[in-house]
Amino acid sequence: MSENHKIIEIEVLRYNPESDEEPHLEVYKVPFTDDMSVLQGAQYIKDNFDGSLTFRWSCRMAICGSCGMMINGIPKLSCETFLRDYYPNRIRIEALAHFPIEKDLVVDLSGFIEKLEAIQPYIIPKEPKTLAEGEYLQTPKEFNAYIQFTSCINCTLCYAACPQFGLNPDFIGPAAMALLHRYNMDSRDGASASRMELVASEEGVYNCSAVGYCSEVCPKHVDPASAVNINKANAAKDYFLRFLSPKGGSK
Amino acid sequence: MSKRKPYVRSMDGWWKKNPYFVEYMIHESTALFVAAYCLVLLVGVIRLGQGEAAWNGWLAAMQSPLSVLCHLVLLAGAVYHTYSWFKILPITMPPVIVGGKKMAPEALTGTALAVAAAAGLALLALVWRIAL
Numbered sequence: 001m002s003e004n005h006k007i008i009e010i011e012v013l014r015y016n017p018e019s020d021e022e023p024h025l026e027v028y029k030v031p032f033t034d035d036m037s038v039l040q041g042a043q044y045i046k047d048n049f050d051g052s053l054t055f056r057w058s059c060r061m062a063i064c065g066s067c068g069m070m071i072n073g074i075p076k077l078s079c080e081t082f083l084r085d086y087y088p089n090r091i092r093i094e095a096l097a098h099f100p101i102e103k104d105l106v107v108d109l110s111g112f113i114e115k116l117e118a119i120q121p122y123i124i125p126k127e128p129k130t131l132a133e134g135e136y137l138q139t140p141k142e143f144n145a146y147i148q149f150t151s152c153i154n155c156t157l158c159y160a161a162c163p164q165f166g167l168n169p170d171f172i173g174p175a176a177m178a179l180l181h182r183y184n185m186d187s188r189d190g191a192s193a194s195r196m197e198l199v200a201s202e203e204g205v206y207n208c209s210a211v212g213y214c215s216e217v218c219p220k221h222v223d224p225a226s227a228v229n230i231n232k233a234n235a236a237k238d239y240f241l242r243f244l245s246p247k248g249g250s251k
Numbered sequence: 252m253s254k255r256k257p258y259v260r261s262m263d264g265w266w267k268k269n270p271y272f273v274e275y276m277i278h279e280s281t282a283l284f285v286a287a288y289c290l291v292l293l294v295g296v297i298r299l300g301q302g303e304a305a306w307n308g309w310l311a312a313m314q315s316p317l318s319v320l321c322h323l324v325l326l327a328g329a330v331y332h333t334y335s336w337f338k339i340l341p342i343t344m345p346p347v348i349v350g351g352k353k354m355a356p357e358a359l360t361g362t363a364l365a366v367a368a369a370a371g372l373a374l375l376a377l378v379w380r381i382a383l
Contacts, residue, residue: 015258017255017256017258023260073268073269074269097260098260098262100259101257101258101259102255102257163272166265209279210339210343211275213271215342216271223342225339225342226341226342229342230345232343233345
């Protein structure tokens, strides 16, 4: 902290479930250098002002997806957001929107984890092969059809950006739908019919009103809004085409 | 005993909290402008069914200064509605592959807007010819 002794005010939404009825804001004056991220700002507060400040982080390089928070009201990864870009203004950090706050900046992600499980996020082959029959081959074109949707790091910024998820926490939501789409688009997979039930359900894609902010905030350019909206068309096709060729599958 | 007490924040006024959501509400509300113009046309159809005098009365009403002003406001709403929907076209339709590459979002939006403008002008030209 020697050469550039600039000081930025960081306002943190604090919530202690053991003593607080509701969250409140606390302001900390944090000395910083130009290379310090918002995450490092939070770490400075924890190390120097209040060791009870609770937040998630791990890799510090935008790949683990742990350190998402609302930074001046916008969902961002705090490790790739820099204090210098906000100075000399005050910066406000809050737990990711639309999720229940567990403590301080930590949210309850259990609903999201259940959704990830529900979409069957693994390849279910059309026809199981034995090892002796060899591997499932894929052309570069088939690979390109889904590769974008594999980049998700489960940071859940898209959920914090989705007002429809905020209004209905049961909505399967952008990231889980992007991952569902990733497996549906994989030429080796044959389970899109069994995933369709969830896509078209009450919790499914029709909760989305095409706000599109999920794709704006995605740090990995997964474009979850596209996955959700393509599946609206898929669900509609599935519904109407059954009258032409009944095939079972979704209900 | 668990000390957990997850706090759920209110969604009241959510759309005012982010400029992106404010714009979303504005572009969604322009649908009302389109609906209003549909009503205007529907009234015209009803008046047409009621005979020549009723139809001519409706035509005269359409030419009043207030009606022209109304048309301009509704047109502005409808144009913004078109623009905002084609702006999100790249996320609402499956990727368009041209020459083995995904078409850029800007190109998709641009093409759609150009087609909408051309269709609008063609319709205008057609109606103009009938009117003259």
